[in-house]
Amino acid sequence: MLAGWGIQAVNAHLSAYFSGMKPRIHILTLGVSDLDRARRFYRQGLGWSESRHSSPTIAFFHMDGGLVLALYALHALAEDAGMPLPSGADSGAPVSPAGEHAFGGHTVAQNVGSEAEVRETIQRAIAAGGRMLVQPETVFWGGFRGYFADPDGHPWEVAYNPGWPIDPSGALSAE
Amino acid sequence: MLAGWGIQAVNAHLSAYFSGMKPRIHILTLGVSDLDRARRFYRQGLGWSESRHSSPTIAFFHMDGGLVLALYALHALAEDAGMPLPSGADSGAPVSPAGEHAFGGHTVAQNVGSEAEVRETIQRAIAAGGRMLVQPETVFWGGFRGYFADPDGHPWEVAYNPGWPIDPSGALSAE
Numbered sequence: 001m002l003a004g005w006g007i008q009a010v011n012a013h014l015s016a017y018f019s020g021m022k023p024r025i026h027i028l029t030l031g032v033s034d035l036d037r038a039r040r041f042y043r044q045g046l047g048w049s050e051s052r053h054s055s056p057t058i059a060f061f062h063m064d065g066g067l068v069l070a071l072y073a074l075h076a077l078a079e080d081a082g083m084p085l086p087s088g089a090d091s092g093a094p095v096s097p098a099g100e101h102a103f104g105g106h107t108v109a110q111n112v113g114s115e116a117e118v119r120e121t122i123q124r125a126i127a128a129g130g131r132m133l134v135q136p137e138t139v140f141w142g143g144f145r146g147y148f149a150d151p152d153g154h155p156w157e158v159a160y161n162p163g164w165p166i167d168p169s170g171a172l173s174a175e
Numbered sequence: 176m177l178a179g180w181g182i183q184a185v186n187a188h189l190s191a192y193f194s195g196m197k198p199r200i201h202i203l204t205l206g207v208s209d210l211d212r213a214r215r216f217y218r219q220g221l222g223w224s225e226s227r228h229s230s231p232t233i234a235f236f237h238m239d240g241g242l243v244l245a246l247y248a249l250h251a252l253a254e255d256a257g258m259p260l261p262s263g264a265d266s267g268a269p270v271s272p273a274g275e276h277a278f279g280g281h282t283v284a285q286n287v288g289s290e291a292e293v294r295e296t297i298q299r300a301i302a303a304g305g306r307m308l309v310q311p312e313t314v315f316w317g318g319f320r321g322y323f324a325d326p327d328g329h330p331w332e333v334a335y336n337p338g339w340p341i342d343p344s345g346a347l348s349a350e
Contacts, residue, residue: 103260108202
């Protein structure tokens with residue numbers, strides 16, 4: 001049936017049928033070795049409320065703007081995603097040659113309104129059981145930021161970026 | 176000045192001053208070993224447009240709902256976050272004992288409206304250079320999902336979950 005069409009026409013047809021993957025992330029899931037400890041950090045420590053969709057085995061938090069952050073057992077998450085565990089990792093998390101939490105390939109960032117707010121937010125996270133990864137400092141791209149790790153070593157950046165405004169919805173401006 | 180106050184009053188005072196960390200993620204950054212290849216996958220492959228905040232060394236994509244997805248050199252990202260590289264990882268990414276991409280501790284998920292849409296979205300990602308991690312299938316929580324990996328091994332779940340509706344804004348319902 002498509003035989004009489006030119007390639008352009010076939011592509012246009014396919015494209016109308018399925019034009020690509022939507023640019024949308026609904027859930028970011030972080031694998032954790034101790035779900036009770038992780039829940040305490042995000043709930044009592046950071047002060048976040050759990051979603052009614054949470055269960056004893058998975059914790060969900062609705063982020064402002066609509067993203068859902070999930071916490072789930074790291075071994076179970078790797079198995080769910082069909083991925084092998086890293087070399088030398090008993091816990092399932094990447095480890096460095098020195099046996100510490102190693103970089104897993106991702107970071108998450110929260111942008112705030114001032115350098116003071118960067119410092120306060122990171123201090124609060126450290127007081128809640130986070131670990132300082134990078135002390136707040138001025139960086140080459142013109143902003144000010146630091147990093148803390150949650151109890152499982154997931155890195156959180158807290159940044160003030162005067163060059164990228166926050167829009168009225170609270171998200172980084174797309175303009 | 177606080178000496179005459181009870182502990183409860185001091186806590187209430189501190190809490191009014193700084194009540195916790197906002198539940199907000201502005202940017203999720205994925206470390207990549209070849210930024211050109213990663214850009215091709217997300218731009219030409221998945222059909223996403225880059226933000227004007229992108230530069231030659233970092234790619235930003237505005238997701239529906241306001242989250243920004245960033246792609247950045249994996250070594251540079253680990254260094255920025257002050258984290259050591261995993262054991263045995265020349266590329267900076269976690270590797271399994273067999274030398275494959277190993278689980279880094281996180282997954283991202285996009286929820287779609289039907290089982291057919293799960294299949295189509297994953298097929299599209301595979302055609303764009305993604306790798307099948309888990310064939311679409313019915314799962315214990317009552318939904319239907321599969322996983323693909325991007326060219327750097329970051330796992331993406333595509334799911335249909337009839338038990339968790341998508342609200343009019345396109346996010347997972349908080350109700």
